[in-house]
Amino acid sequence: MLPEINYEKPDLESTLLKPLSFSNQPFSYNNLPNSRRFEELLYGIFSLKIQFRLLEDFDDVNLMSGVRDKGRDCNLIRGGRSYGLIQCKQYGKNYSKNDFGPEIVRFVLYSLADKDNNLVADYNDFTYYIAVSNGFTDDCLTFIDDFSNNITQEEKLHEWVDKNLEMPTLSSLKDNFDYDYFRNVISKIKVKKIIPQDLDNYLNHVGFAHLISAFFEVRTVVDNSTVENLISTLKNESNSYSPQQLLEQLNLGSTRLQSEKNTFQNINNIHIDRSETAELFEWAKENAEKDENGIVKNICLLAGQAGSGKTVVIKDLYNLCKESSIAVLGLKADKLYSNSIADLQEKLGFDFPVYNTIKECKNQFKKVVILIDQIDALSQSMSSDRSFLEFYRTFIEYFANDEQIKFIISVRNSDLKYDPSLKIYEDVKTISMGLLSHIEVKGLLEKMNIEPSLLSQKLLELLRIPNNLNVFSQVRTNKSIYSANNILDLYMELWNQKVVKILPLSPVNRKNLKQFLYGLAKDMFAEQRISLSLLKYEDHEEEIRYLESQMLISIDNRQLQFFHQTFYDFVFAKQFVENGKSILNYIVEGGQSIHIRAAIKMIMSYLRDFDSEKYLQSLEEIFLNESILFHIKHIIVVAIAEQQNPTEEEYKLIKGIINSFISLANYFF
Known part of the structure; x- marks a missing residue:
């Protein structure tokens, strides 16, 4: 018999001992007095996220008891029905795959035994959040990152099911249990992890401060002499931050954007004013509008295809704001890979925390403009490491609904449309980059x-x-x-002139230069970033000096990157195809992991122009192979859908694919 399910909306204040936590330090979730308080904390966080519309998929949250050996979890509600769950685990050790696997199997079994569908309204539209107080083991992280595919291939799935079916409350499911049906059902559920750093970011949102005082005793321990020195540096006689000092801080944090070129260097350094710059500047100066629900619309996107000049527009906009004495911070996301606000502060060189600096700017200036260029570089077409992109999303959300803050973010059209983390901005005001x-x-x-x-x-x-x-x-x-x-x-000719046909007196040789470029591209892909530390390549000083002189690479703040992201795509794909590798073998040997999705997209795009016959052959091999997982086929379909001028052969092939894979048709219609 299924245990009775009870729903609660608890009072978050408690007389229990609050763990000690220090300001500017991570919160001690493992020291909360019991697992119940950890669950109540998650309940409180998600209640506010729903209230502030930071989580639009749900409209209510409850604490739930009785489902799992009387353990309490949070269920997420939409329209009165359950479309999500938050499983809370206060563990002193990292949560492992062998901990998580039986746990989610148990929940799904309970949901199948629940004839009234109180636990899961729709398996195709259900999100299972797993929140931990400590962390995850590597095998668990890998398992969760591609859960829908991994669970279908999990060797221990039968073992996990059988062990749970021994429980008296689930014994009714044992007779004629259909393992294939269960495998299909559980694979439909979306799983998202919540780690302590995520909880820290949530609690530091505007409007969440009362949760901190309800669950923790926060103390500030400082060296007074150090504080006094900082205060004397950043405060003027009226005991407030000087506007000039604040502008100097913002200027310091914007150095990477300022270093970008906004001229055609090989055409007499000519600069072309783009109309998008003026349009964005007018929007930045205007008072923020509100929607019908009173929510401030303070985000504007600059969207365009690769190479359309988004960075030039963002830099020109930055200069316009500075000239107009508008407080402006310009962030080059592709050169500021940060996964925490403290990390960003260190990279910007700010003397005070980033949030505090921006808040003080609000006190001194009528408006604060924050520019984020090339956020799509963090996406890398749905790459494996999402921490950098998720941090920037959290940073933006921190100032959401703030009338004094204006965000302007540049992004590729394709990433905006197909990356789930960026797709949430699809409906905000967007200015599209035009052609020259x-x-x-x-x-x-x-x-x-x-x-x-x-x-x-x-x-x-x-x-x-x-x-x-x-x-x-x-x-x-x-x-x-x-x-x-x-x-x-164009890139093949550039490669031919700058790499293949090196002058006889050049200090580098073609073979070493080629190997260095190929190695650099592979390193960038392996580390999921398009700028790398120059220190890693100290044995290649001559190659680096030559490539910089030929403007094929650029160096800024001891970070090395190709002159444009599309050239990185070209070099990575070129080395793959040139080595005669099979894209199908690469997919299979890579375990069909989510980690190889970005590489597949780059290679297929290159192969399309380099060898159209082999490209079409590879498409057929992949789509007709039933062992190739959906998420691999999905990224290829996305790449085809982005093509401005599809060929007749592509049209015929995709028409046949759509007839066989209805789930992929949405990307074309």
Whole structure:
């Protein structure tokens, strides 16, 4: 018989001893007096997230008892029905796969025994949060990150089921138990992990402070002499932060954006004013609007395809704000990989915490503008490490619904549409990057002493994308490139001129240069970031100096990266295809892990232009292979859906795929 289910909305105040916690330090969740208080803390956090609309999938949360040996969890409600669960684990050790597996199996078994569907309203639309007070073991992290696929292949699944079915409350399910059906049901559930760092970020949100005092006794322990020195530095005679000092802090934090080039370096350093800059500047100056529910709309996106000039617009906007004495902070997300607010503070060089600095700016200035450039670099097309992107989302949410703060964020169209962490911004105000006009392109060609009529119409259209024009300007001496059809043609010529045809007196040789570039691209993919520490490559000083002189790489704050993210994509894919590797074998040998999704997307995009026959053959091999998991096929379909000009062969192939895989059709219609 299924235990009775009870729902509670507890009073979060308690006479129990509160664990001691120190300001600016992580909270001690393991020292909460019992697991019940840990569950109540999660209940309180999610109640506020729902109240402040930071969690739009649900409209209520309850504490639940009686489902799991009278253990209490939180269930998440939408329209009066349960569409989510928060499982709370206050463990002194890291939570392992062997802890988690039987636990979620037990819950799903209870849900199947629940004939009234009180536990799960819809398996296809149910999220299982697992919150821990300490951490997860590596095997558990890997298991959760791709749960839907991993659970279907889990060797211990039968063992976990059988052990739970021995419980008296679940014995009714034992007769004729359908393991295949169970495997299908449990694989539909979405699993999300919550670690102590996530809880710290939640508690530091505006409006959450009362939870801290309800659960912890916070004390501030400081060296008074150090504090006095800091105060004397950052405060003026009126005992408040000086506006000038605040602007200096913001300027210091924006150095990486300021170092970006906003001219065509190979075309007499010409700068082109983009209309998007003026449009964003006007929005930044305006008072923030509110929606019909009174929620402040303080986020605007600058969306565009790769190479369209988003960084130039963001830098120009930064300069406009500075010239107008607007408090502005410009963050280059691809050079500021941070997974905590303390980490960001250290990288920015701020003397005081980031949140405090921005709050003080609000006291001194009418408006504060925060620019975040290239947030899509943290996405890497749904890569494995989501911590950097999730931190920036938390940072943005901290100031959500604040009328004095304006966020302007640049992002690729594809990542905005297909990355779940960015898709939440899909409905906010968006300014789309346009192409350069035909007149602007022809004017720049004339500056290079090139007659526009000598170029093919396809190339002229291609050059309306600023990065393509920049690449063309570097290879224009070879007139055979005047008939280029795509960015691959341009990059192949750039590679040929800068890497293959090295001058005899050059201090580097082609083989070493090629190996270094390939190794750099593989390292970037392995570390899931497009900028790496220069210190790792001290044995390649000559190669680095040469590549920097040829503007193929850039160095800023001892961070090394390719001159553009699309060139990184090109180099990574080139080394893969050049080595004759099979994309199907790569997928299988990689265990079909979520970690290889970004690589697959880059390789297929390169292969499409490099060898169309092999590209189509690879597509057929992948989609007709029933052992290839859905999430692999999904990322390839996304890449095809992004194509501006699909070929007739792609159209025929995808038409057949859609008929076989209805679940993929949404990406085309």
